[in-house]
Amino acid sequence: MAETKENIFLFVPNIIGFARIFLAIIAFYYMPTHCVLACICYITSALLDAVDGHAARYLNQSTKFGAILDQLTDRAGTAGLLMTLATFYPRYTFWLQLSMVIDITGHWLYLHTCMLQGKTSHKFIDMSENPIMHVYYTNKTVLFLMCAGNEAFYALLYVMHFYTGPTVLGVGLFKLLALLTMPVAVVKAFITIVHLIVGSINLSIIDVNERAAIAEKQKN
Incomplete structure (x- = not known):
């Protein structure tokens, strides 16, 4: 009987990670003009950073991919915000x-x-x-x-x-x-x-x- 391989991309913490990316992209799009909407998406993405870690430990779904995804999302989110700030405060x-x-x-x-x-x-x-x-x-x-x-x-x-x-x-x-x-x-x-x-x-x-x-x- 063939062994069933796990699909780590469908692990709950990694799905949360993908949701964080989606929210960050929406936040980036609205950052120049819509403060409230951008803040809601950006803050929700940041708060989910804590949720995916707990989910990984609780469900025993910790992966190297998840760890890298988490770090890249954090760094990309901050970078996108800083780029917007540079346009707001060119000085x-x-x-x-x-x-x-x-x-x-x-x-x-x-x-x-x-x-x-x-x-x-x-x-x-x-x-x-x-x-x-x-x-x-x-x-x-x-x-x-x-x-x-x-x-x-x-x-x-x-x-x-x-x-x-x-x-x-x-x-x-x-x-x-x-x-x-x-x-x-x-x-x-x-x-x-x-x-x-x-x-x-x-x-x-x-x-x-x-x-x-x-x-x-x-x-x-």
Whole structure:
């Protein structure tokens, strides 16, 4: 009797991931003109990020494809928002570009290197040994607040283009909240830079060891 193969594309968490992409595309389309609709789609897509993870663990449907899909959707969603912000705030285009580049390259390299590390037995730099990074990696509340605060900062910049909100202490509410969440976005960017540096070092360790193994084989 032929063995039935699983179709991971139809796993519940991956279907949720596809829904996130669909919502993000709708948000991108309406971002320049329809703030409320864009926000609803973008925020719903972001909230589903937590749902797919729980579904994967509950249904035992965790996959490498799902992990990559989740990361790519996160990075693409943020990149699309930052591109829109650059058109709204051309004076700050450089900083928005820098933020996008750091976000994409840092997460991509670190994720790719982690996957390569799983196939080797070399000694790598482990950031969880650092007290600050240990909290970041092990405390889910801290991780959630960092990620949520970072997303909130850019989302508030987006909403500020359309609305000021009620005045608080002489400042529009959305601008005040953006100022309060900006330090979180800066710290998050710094942590991503650390990911980029450590990922690069760990990738170099893989290269050095693989080259040494090839050289050893050539001698024999």
